């Protein structure tokens with residue numbers, strides 16, 4: 505390769521090696537394109553030194569390799585070469601198949617936006633003679649008698665706060681855990697009053713230089729990476745559960761004419777959750793659980809739960825513009841113009857007194873004509889659902905229909921337009937909110953947890 509990054513000239517993406525130093529808590533993940541320089545990402549667990557015993561140390565190696573393989577997606581995407589190699593260790597069919605899914609679907613939005621077709625292109629090398637195994641029945645990892653403790657991912661938004669309060673209500677021991685240096689997440693975590701764990705992650709600095717030099721760039725499945733980091737942390741720190749807060753709506757993408765479904769949040773969906781949970785039990789530790797506590801709930805059901813607590817009103821934000829690694833952040837916690845701000849405002853409105861909601865956002869997004877196109881897209885009215893973490897279009901339509909019937913909301917610009925223009929075109933669609941609030945039976949929550957929580961969520 506020349507000095508400048510030549511994405512078309514790259515032939516091979518290499519997983520060079522990975523290692524963990526228990527004395528410092530630093531995990532090192534190394535990659536390269538062809539014979540180019542090593543791209544080294546680090547993940548630092550606080551609380552070192554660690555001294556994992558024999559079986560735990562073996563499980564940590566497996567979890568670290570999984571993290572190495574999953575986190576490689578940030579670098580692979582820079583050139584999407586047709587050849588992938590793993591230098592330091594071998595993987596079997598089942599592992600390769602999991603990674604092919606994560607890369608193909610997790611880079612779905614990236615491929616669509618870059619006009620690339622990755623189908624059939626992403627193939628991880630398999631060790632010879634390694635047949636694929638089935639899911640649950642075939643566990644070969646031992647149980648490690650982990651401490652009964654949940655590492656709960658916190659993202660600074662409403663979803664993880666709903667999970668944290670639900671686990672608290674159910675009396676389950678938890679540590680709230682996050683990756684990266686966000687002050688907003690740190691403040692929310694402190695506000696919970698629970699033990700906290702902040703894991704640092706440094707991407708290889710060369711990636712940003714490659715981006716400047718014309719590397720392919722775009723969305724990556726960040727939840728898959730965060731999940732792999734927390735699974736590794738659970739093994740090292742001795743916790744039997746890694747809990748995320750991905751609602752059922754996350755399994756549905758945007759329907760793009762001529763392309764089909766593209767899901768921005770694929771790694772928050774049920775297919776990824778099942779695949780990763782099965783992999784961890786089978787390959788890392790039979791008693792390590794990975795699940796989403798909010799999987800049975802729709803976005804509207806999560807919003808209803810969140811509205812019951814006001815403890816976080818002045819602290820939380822779901823606006824992703826707060827979470828850039830580089831570059832500008834909004835001057836207030838809610839930018840007020842992005843799809844997440846639009847959706848969260850709309851989803852909370854049916855369940856919160858209007859002055860409280862307007863107080864949280866500092867403005868009324870539904871009484872602003874400039875926001876009409878944003879709300880049209882959320883309802884899939886003459887547009888597709890935005891590439892963002894927002895609920896299903898039928899949830900947006902149901903929430904809007906509920907507001908259209910409320911005197912305090914019905915005259916606000918966006919709601920009045922919905923009543924006048926969109927509602928008459930919806931024909932016989934059931935716009936009731938109640939059916940969307942019923943918990944779904946499809947989820948991976950352990951029975952011992954769900955038995956304590958399903959009444960809490962149904963109340």
Ligand SMILES: CC(=O)N[C@H]1[C@@H](OP(=O)(O)OP(=O)(O)OC[C@H]2O[C@@H](n3ccc(=O)[nH]c3=O)[C@H](O)[C@@H]2O)O[C@H](CO)[C@@H](O)[C@@H]1O[C@H](C)C(=O)N[C@@H](C)C(=O)N[C@@H](CCC(=O)O)C(=O)O
Pocket residue numbers: 578579707715721722723724725726727728729768769770771772824825826827828829830831892893894
């Ligand atoms: C905050 C955000 O939305 N970032 C997305 C944005 O990135 P941008 O270029 O504006 O800047 P940075 O976030 O500072 O990232 C700098 C570059 O680094 C690359 N990168 C970052 C993290 C990583 O793990 N790997 C990376 O390669 C990135 O490509 C940047 O060039 O636009 C990017 C391109 O579309 C997105 O990839 C950035 O998304 C972040 C990875 C991110 O954390 N996003 C979450 C807020 C997010 O979208 N969460 C989803 C969950 C989706 C999922 O499948 O897990 C959600 O809440 O819907």
Ligand SMILES: Nc1ncnc2c1ncn2[C@@H]1O[C@H](COP(=O)(O)OP(=O)(O)OP(=O)(O)O)[C@@H](O)[C@H]1O
Pocket residue numbers: 657658659660661662663664665681682683684689727730747748749750772821822823893
């Ligand atoms: N920096 C992070 N570290 C660890 N987990 C994170 C981080 N950011 C997000 N998550 C987790 O990823 C999942 C998806 O994030 P998402 O942004 O949807 O959730 P949220 O921030 O809790 O709520 P909201 O949807 O209101 O933004 C959640 O389980 C969240 O806790």
